[in-house]
Amino acid sequence: MQPDPDEIVEQRLRTEAERRKAPIEVVRYAVLRRGLDAAQSDRQARAVAADVVLVTATLTEHQELERAAKELGFGFTAQPGRAGDYYRLGDVGTNRVVAMRVSMGAFSPDGAAARCIQARAETQATTIILIGTAFGIDQARQNIGDVIVSESVFLYDDRRVVDADKGSASKYKVVYPSTARKVASGTWHDRFRRLAEQYLQDGTAEKVYLGVILSGGARIESAAYRIEVVDSLPPMDQPVIGGEMEGMGAISAALSTDPYDPGWVVVKGIADFADAPSRLKIEETRAVAARASAMAVLRVLQLPPKNV
Amino acid sequence: MPSATNKYFDTPAEAPEHPKIRAWSAWKSGSQRVELEIRRPREGLAFAPTRMFVTFYADGTVQRQDDTEWELELDTWLLKEHVKARDEANETLRFALRLKAAFRPIAIRFGDGYFNSVMVHQLRGGPLGGIAPLAEVLGAIHEYEAAGGSKYDCEQLIDFEITVAAKALLSLYDDDRTAAERILTGALAQYLDERFHVTERRQLGFG
Numbered sequence: 001m002q003p004d005p006d007e008i009v010e011q012r013l014r015t016e017a018e019r020r021k022a023p024i025e026v027v028r029y030a031v032l033r034r035g036l037d038a039a040q041s042d043r044q045a046r047a048v049a050a051d052v053v054l055v056t057a058t059l060t061e062h063q064e065l066e067r068a069a070k071e072l073g074f075g076f077t078a079q080p081g082r083a084g085d086y087y088r089l090g091d092v093g094t095n096r097v098v099a100m101r102v103s104m105g106a107f108s109p110d111g112a113a114a115r116c117i118q119a120r121a122e123t124q125a126t127t128i129i130l131i132g133t134a135f136g137i138d139q140a141r142q143n144i145g146d147v148i149v150s151e152s153v154f155l156y157d158d159r160r161v162v163d164a165d166k167g168s169a170s171k172y173k174v175v176y177p178s179t180a181r182k183v184a185s186g187t188w189h190d191r192f193r194r195l196a197e198q199y200l201q202d203g204t205a206e207k208v209y210l211g212v213i214l215s216g217g218a219r220i221e222s223a224a225y226r227i228e229v230v231d232s233l234p235p236m237d238q239p240v241i242g243g244e245m246e247g248m249g250a251i252s253a254a255l256s257t258d259p260y261d262p263g264w265v266v267v268k269g270i271a272d273f274a275d276a277p278s279r280l281k282i283e284e285t286r287a288v289a290a291r292a293s294a295m296a297v298l299r300v301l302q303l304p305p306k307n308v
Numbered sequence: 309m310p311s312a313t314n315k316y317f318d319t320p321a322e323a324p325e326h327p328k329i330r331a332w333s334a335w336k337s338g339s340q341r342v343e344l345e346i347r348r349p350r351e352g353l354a355f356a357p358t359r360m361f362v363t364f365y366a367d368g369t370v371q372r373q374d375d376t377e378w379e380l381e382l383d384t385w386l387l388k389e390h391v392k393a394r395d396e397a398n399e400t401l402r403f404a405l406r407l408k409a410a411f412r413p414i415a416i417r418f419g420d421g422y423f424n425s426v427m428v429h430q431l432r433g434g435p436l437g438g439i440a441p442l443a444e445v446l447g448a449i450h451e452y453e454a455a456g457g458s459k460y461d462c463e464q465l466i467d468f469e470i471t472v473a474a475k476a477l478l479s480l481y482d483d484d485r486t487a488a489e490r491i492l493t494g495a496l497a498q499y500l501d502e503r504f505h506v507t508e509r510r511q512l513g514f515g
Contacts, residue, residue, distance in 0.1 A: 045514070049450035051420050052420065093419070094421045096452065120508070126503060186416060187415055190416065304458075
């Protein structure tokens with residue numbers, strides 16, 4: 001004869017009440033409450049579960065992502081998470097996608113580093129994509145609104161500054177450890193290359209560049225400093241294509257993953273060239289760049305698998 | 309006019325052996341037993357770099373020891389030479405790393421979201437899905453069912469890699485299917501735990 005499940009539950013409640021030396025009704029209430037909490041927590045977790053988290057920093061970046069998502073027919077529904085709000089875009093291609101906004105830069109308590117770690121755990125996403133705006137490096141080849149994609153990110157704050165060699169014109173020199181350069185997710189490189197080709201074929205005004213993106217805490221508005229940073233870099237097998245401020249945060253989040261299979265990529269639109277003249281127009285160019293980055297990412301997420 | 313002699317055309321193509329394999333091969337011939345230990349300690353939310361330690365024994369004493377960063381090529385050579393990890397937990401970690409390397413190209417080909425979805429659903433419905441600790445990890449992952457025409461191809465590739473691991477374990481453990489199944493189940497659980505941040509969620513209090 002099968003044991004009665006209700007009787008089994010009652011027996012366990014009686015045993016627990018005896019162990020706690022408490023009335024059975026108190027134990028019943030505690031168990032019910034725990035069960036309801038667990039169910040609510042599970043519902044919350046399912047509501048924000050995602051494969052990909054899109055991260056923006058400024059209000060403009062967030063708004064442009066929302067606009068791009070809606071234009072392409074995706075949602076942008078706010079969904080409360082334990083550590084902040086998420087915005088559910090729904091299924092983009094074969095990926096469940098949510099977006100979130102972090103503070104600008106990587107250092108504030110709700111900046112990219114902390115929020116990306118929390119978001120990765122809360123949503124169980126396997127990829128974090130940092131979108132938004134960045135500065136370009138080469139005004140002769142690059143234009144406002146072009147998209148830069150990180151094959152790697154160079155953390156230019158991760159450096160040793162020592163006295164210069166005798167006879168040097170400079171008073172100091174900068175030495176970078178090999179760990180300053182972090183390789184981004186290979187899963188996405190190929191898809192962004194396909195997007196770059198697609199843009200060329202379609203005659204899209206924006207271009208897509210893949211290469212090394214500088215990331216650091218400084219808001220650079222001086223061509224002299226930008227040039228100094230670029231000149232201080234060791235020789236690399238990929239071109240330096242731009243720079244930004246939040247990448248290092250996402251990378252902190254991804255460092256606990258396999259270095260050969262990192263779960264992040266930085267995709268940004270060029271809003272300026274980190275110099276005084278281009279920064280003067282930043283109010284106009286920021287939205288153009290943010291939109292370009294959002295569109296590029298949403299298109300890539302919709303690309304079908306290779307060779308299928 | 310072609311050159312009279314040309315090493316690229318006139319000699320057979322042979323891949324040079326990994327220097328570690330050359331050394332280990334020589335040391336193995338002088339020893340009776342070889343043991344592998346993989347170390348990958350958790351450091352908070354992160355992992356320290358994975359290293360492999362190989363010990364060569366003769367007459368019950370250690371003859372040689374060597375260590376290096378974990379590489380699939382080296383591990384595959386050790387597997388071919390029938391070298392077991394020091395204990396079952398370590399064997400589980402070893403196969404979790406092997407599965408991760410094997411699944412990587414599939415994730416790149418099909419994309420993260422699609423691969424995640426197919427992988428989780430296939431394991432849930434597969435012969436190991438109800439067995440601990442895999443069942444527990446699968447229960448902690450919130451995945452939806454994949455839709456689309458490539459599902460069959462993706463499933464086939466995932467199945468193939470799991471089968472390769474299963475066969476390798478059977479061969480390594482002299483057809484002890486119970487041990488092989490236990491290790492494979494644990495390795496898949498470990499792979500999924502890391503991919504979907506299950507332990508990390510718990511550590512950060514997300515349940």
